[in-house]
Amino acid sequence: MNKIEIGKIIKVRRKFLKITQKDLAEIVGLSLRNFVDIENGKANPTLDALQKITEALGLEITVKVD
Amino acid sequence: MNKIEIGKIIKVRRKFLKITQKDLAEIVGLSLRNFVDIENGKANPTLDALQKITEALGLEITVKVD
DNA sequence: TTTAATTATGCAATAAAATGCACATTTTAT
């Protein structure tokens, strides 16, 4: 899963929960600018940023043997 | 999975493959300093850094519904 | 054991991510 795919999953999940980028960015403590870029795969986010987002959306990051 | 757990998985997998931190850091293009911190959960790595490491170790990062 | 290799840490310098703002574009509601 690359950063574009991860961004898509975040976006799909956020829309499913009917929440705006602005609101979610505020909830997780990221700037709207940065959040938009992460969803569109245009940022290289830190693990902390991803964790905050996924946790807020009820998603989980895992690393497993391929 | 938090950054400490992710670091542990990386370390266990690296040892399983019998490669040193120094060698793997060079392979993936990270400094030894940074790589050590990532394994020990003391860094806040970028997604790119994690992808390079997991790819080299035959691991996969996934984001899924919890 | 003692030596060599590997792993771990402090710190200053550098590179890169994140922010804030202004504004453009797209989508949704009226």
Added chain:
DNA sequence: ATAAAATGTGCATTTTATTGCATAATTAAA
């Protein structure tokens, strides 16, 4: 069709991750 809300982008600034080096501590080999 129009207004309002939501989403997307350029750019300068700020914040933070990463690097490099020196050195300590731990682990493995002779």
